[in-house]
Amino acid sequence: MSDQDLVVETVKDILSGFEPFVLTAERRWDAGLWSALADAGLTGVGLPEEAGGSGGELADAVAIVRTLAAGAGAVPVAEQLLVAGPALLAADLDLPSPEEPTTFAVADGVTVHPVDNGDGPGRFTLSGTAADVAWAGAARHVVLLVPAPAGMEGAVLALVDASSLPADDAANLAGEPRGSLVLDQVAAAGALLTDAQAGEVRARFALARSVQLAAALEQVLAWTVQYAGERHQFGRPLGKFQAIQMELAEMAGEVTAVTALTDAAVQSLDRGENVVPAAAAAKVRAGAAVEVVARLAHQVHGAIGFTQEHKLHHLTRRLWSWRDEAGSELLWSKVLAAGLLAGGPDQLWPALTRAV
Amino acid sequence: MSNSLTLAPAPRSEAAEQVRAEVREFLAAELAAGTFQTHVDTWLSGVDPAFSKKLGERGWLGMTWPKEYGGHERSAMERYAVTEELLAAGAPVAAHWIADRQSGPNLLTYGTEKQRREILPRIVAGECFFVIGMSEPDSGSDLASIRTRATRNGDGDWVVNGAKVWTSNAHHSHYGIVLVRTSPADPSSRHAGMSQLLVDLSLPGISINPIRILDGGHHFNEVVFEDVVVPGDMLLGEEGNGWHQVTAELAFERSGPERFLSTYPLIAEFGRRVAETGDAAQLAALGRLSARLLALRQMSLRIAAALDRGELPNIPAALVKDVGTTFEADVVEEVRKVVDVTPSLASPDPLARALAEAQLHQPGFTLRGGTNEILRGIVARGLGLR
Numbered sequence: 105m106s107d108q109d110l111v112v113e114t115v116k117d118i119l120s121g122f123e124p125f126v127l128t129a130e131r132r133w134d135a136g137l138w139s140a141l142a143d144a145g146l147t148g149v150g151l152p153e154e155a156g157g158s159g160g161e162l163a164d165a166v167a168i169v170r171t172l173a174a175g176a177g178a179v180p181v182a183e184q185l186l187v188a189g190p191a192l193l194a195a196d197l198d199l200p201s202p203e204e205p206t207t208f209a210v211a212d213g214v215t216v217h218p219v220d221n222g223d224g225p226g227r228f229t230l231s232g233t234a235a236d237v238a239w240a241g242a243a244r245h246v247v248l249l250v251p252a253p254a255g256m257e258g259a260v261l262a263l264v265d266a267s268s269l270p271a272d273d274a275a276n277l278a279g280e281p282r283g284s285l286v287l288d289q290v291a292a293a294g295a296l297l298t299d300a301q302a303g304e305v306r307a308r309f310a311l312a313r314s315v316q317l318a319a320a321l322e323q324v325l326a327w328t329v330q331y332a333g334e335r336h337q338f339g340r341p342l343g344k345f346q347a348i349q350m351e352l353a354e355m356a357g358e359v360t361a362v363t364a365l366t367d368a369a370v371q372s373l374d375r376g377e378n379v380v381p382a383a384a385a386a387k388v389r390a391g392a393a394v395e396v397v398a399r400l401a402h403q404v405h406g407a408i409g410f411t412q413e414h415k416l417h418h419l420t421r422r423l424w425s426w427r428d429e430a431g432s433e434l435l436w437s438k439v440l441a442a443g444l445l446a447g448g449p450d451q452l453w454p455a456l457t458r459a460v
Numbered sequence: 461m462s463n464s465l466t467l468a469p470a471p472r473s474e475a476a477e478q479v480r481a482e483v484r485e486f487l488a489a490e491l492a493a494g495t496f497q498t499h500v501d502t503w504l505s506g507v508d509p510a511f512s513k514k515l516g517e518r519g520w521l522g523m524t525w526p527k528e529y530g531g532h533e534r535s536a537m538e539r540y541a542v543t544e545e546l547l548a549a550g551a552p553v554a555a556h557w558i559a560d561r562q563s564g565p566n567l568l569t570y571g572t573e574k575q576r577r578e579i580l581p582r583i584v585a586g587e588c589f590f591v592i593g594m595s596e597p598d599s600g601s602d603l604a605s606i607r608t609r610a611t612r613n614g615d616g617d618w619v620v621n622g623a624k625v626w627t628s629n630a631h632h633s634h635y636g637i638v639l640v641r642t643s644p645a646d647p648s649s650r651h652a653g654m655s656q657l658l659v660d661l662s663l664p665g666i667s668i669n670p671i672r673i674l675d676g677g678h679h680f681n682e683v684v685f686e687d688v689v690v691p692g693d694m695l696l697g698e699e700g701n702g703w704h705q706v707t708a709e710l711a712f713e714r715s716g717p718e719r720f721l722s723t724y725p726l727i728a729e730f731g732r733r734v735a736e737t738g739d740a741a742q743l744a745a746l747g748r749l750s751a752r753l754l755a756l757r758q759m760s761l762r763i764a765a766a767l768d769r770g771e772l773p774n775i776p777a778a779l780v781k782d783v784g785t786t787f788e789a790d791v792v793e794e795v796r797k798v799v800d801v802t803p804s805l806a807s808p809d810p811l812a813r814a815l816a817e818a819q820l821h822q823p824g825f826t827l828r829g830g831t832n833e834i835l836r837g838i839v840a841r842g843l844g845l846r
Contacts, residue, residue, distance in 0.1 A: 329843050329844065329845070332845065333844070333845070343840075343843075343845040344845070344846075346837070348845075349836065349837060349840035349845050349846070350833065350836050350840075352839075352840060352843055352845060353779075353782065353835075353836035353837070353839035353840050353843070354782075354836065356465055356779060356839050356842075356843060357779055357782050357783040357786075357839070358783075360465060360466070360759060360776070360779055360783070361752070361755035361756065361759060361783055362755065363466070364469070364755055364758035364759045364762060365751070365754055365755035365758050367469045367758070368469060368758045371469065384747070384751075385750065385751040385754045385755070386751075388747060388748060388751035389751040389752060389754070389755045392748065392751070392752070433748070434744055436747065437743075437744045437745075437746075437747025437748045437750075437751065438740065438743045438744050438747055439747070440747040440750055440751060441734065441743045441744070441746040441747035441750060442743060444731070444746070444747075444750055445731060445734065445735045445746075448735070449731065449732040449735035449736065450732070452727070452728055452731035452732075453548045453549075453724075453728060454484070456750060456753065456754065456757075457480065457544075457757075459750075459754055460754050460757070460758065
């Protein structure tokens with residue numbers, strides 16, 4: 105058993121004690137699951153020990169995120185392990201304790217001012233509204249990517265203590281908190297990023313959602329194949345009908361395409377390459393697969409899959425949400441194409457072979 | 461997901477990137493010299509024996525085969541890079557395509573020493589071309605229903621009677637690997653009693669008749685066998701093992717970049733148009749197509765890596781071909797939705813020409829090498845449903 109398999113088994117063991125539930129304003133995340141993961145050191149995996157993390161590889165962190173996504177775990181692990189943590193480290197900022205949930209958001213509606221209180225650079229005050237913040241109200245800290253102060257290029261990455269910020273009850277289609285945080289002269293540590301660095305942080309966020317999408321798509325396929333084998337109509341399992349087989353094969357094609365591309369994009373990130381084209385492609389491809397896989401999964405499951413009592417909605421509602429988060433297919437498809445054409449109109453093919 | 465569908469990610473291959481650069485340089489020089497023009501779907505329609513010979517001279521045919529048969533003992537990943545570059549450039553590769561992709565590996569696995577020594581070096585040189593003799597007038601997707609028969613005569617030779625169809629470029633080819641019944645059909649064991657014969661297409665009794673595709677192009681043929689005497693030593697592999705051998709070819713036949721790049725030249729022209737207009741809807745469409753293409757590359761590369769490990773991943777190959785050929789066909793519609801252009805083979809606009817070529821070849825993509833319905837049946841088996 106590889107280290108990664110061991111990590112996956114550990115997460116699965118923990119998950120087995122925390123069934124997915126319908127998220128509501130009263131119970132908006134799974135604090136118990138988070139505590140269990142944090143106690144096992146899993147909320148710091150992939151982040152170096154000297155920075156306060158648990159050590160381990162990017163691949164380990166991805167394995168954790170995938171397992172939690174497939175299990176509909178309502179915790180900000182993807183944000184912390186794949187986006188906020190690495191972005192803070194890349195910007196030479198201190199990590200909060202990995203046991204306290206840290207989320208990430210792009211906040212174009214927030215303005216930032218540098219403060220020189222005699223301790224040198226790296227202190228900012230932030231004001232405005234950060235909208236669509238994943239796990240707003242649940243996360244102790246939020247890493248915000250905000251436009252640079254007027255007259256400066258790039259963006260500021262700031263680590264904000266979110267514990268005392270009011271959050272509204274906005275949620276995505278799966279009930280996951282996506283509220284707004286109102287910042288009024290909030291002091292925070294931060295760092296100025298170049299446009300390219302800010303672009304990479306956005307791409308990391310998109311790749312994190314792609315990883316979650318890939319895992320959830322795989323799980324939905326597995327559930328659907330299983331259901332087609334168990335459910336009998338006209339005296340035989342649904343899966344024996346050719347019409348159903350065609351649908352399941354189409355789902356498998358979509359899932360395999362997403363997995364292959366997402367895995368390759370993660371490897372590209374791991375090699376330290378420019379992750380923007382790979383992440384953009386992965387997000388677009390994963391988002392496109394959602395339409396086919398969620399539609400056919402519900403079609404094969406029939407009416408029971410359309411109910412709240414059946415588990416299918418835990419993942420299909422997340423799929424419908426995640427595909428538009430961290431940048432929609434429309435946004436990333438334009439980023440991808442513009443990047444591929446940047447070398448000139450005759451350089452599309454060479455750009456494609458370098459992209460992932 | 462069932463393990464039969466998943467493959468490990470492909471490793472990076474520096475050697476592949478090296479040979480990719482060499483092929484790119486070669487193609488740029490050939491294009492500049494005017495030895496070929498870019499077209500859509502050139503692995504069916506771009507027959508140019510002189511071009512095939514040039515590829516042979518550069519060591520780009522039979523790349524993965526043992527040196528003792530003229531091959532170059534390079535990896536499937538390197539071969540992948542070469543074939544991908546040729547297809548993306550819309551280069552004329554049809555003459556040698558089947559021999560290099562499929563017939564050569566088939567001979568390596570099942571051929572006799574004599575067959576290998578005589579034929580493989582000629583394929584490597586780009587001088588010997590092959591056709592696949594599987595489908596028949598009454599046997600399309602139901603391949604096991606073939607009726608072409610081979611019977612032993614008193615001299616131990618095979619006497620072949622029947623007809624094969626959709627044999628691409630038989631009129632330019634030297635050999636066919638022909639699936640025949642060597643025992644009468646047995647309803648209790650449909651896949652038994654078939655064998656593969658290595659047939660010299662110049663033998664007496666063979667007639668090759670054109671079957672024009674809908675744009676009038678002559679690529680397909682009907683190959684009719686009338687009492688054709690095939691020497692007894694031209695049996696390929698084992699008598700009665702034909703079905704198994706045909707199945708083993710499929711990982712090669714179904715997984716390569718030709719299963720998603722047949723319409724790439726249209727994407728390239730579309731890209732030039734988008735670069736010119738900067739139109740947002742066109743940019744988004746190009747991004748969507750690119751993301752699908754990049755996913756297919758990774759799927760196909762995983763299969764190349766599996767071939768390097770000595771595996772024959774038939775089920776993932778079926779999956780790649782289903783997803784890839786659907787993509788090839790979709791390119792036409794995706795481009796049409798965002799560009800106001802009338803397809804025309806004679807247009808001075810290269811985008812209009814590429815669109816016309818792609819449209820007229822489109823029906824073939826999801827049929828050749830196993831219809832997508834058949835492929836999905838194979839995938840369903842991989843999912844454990846059959």
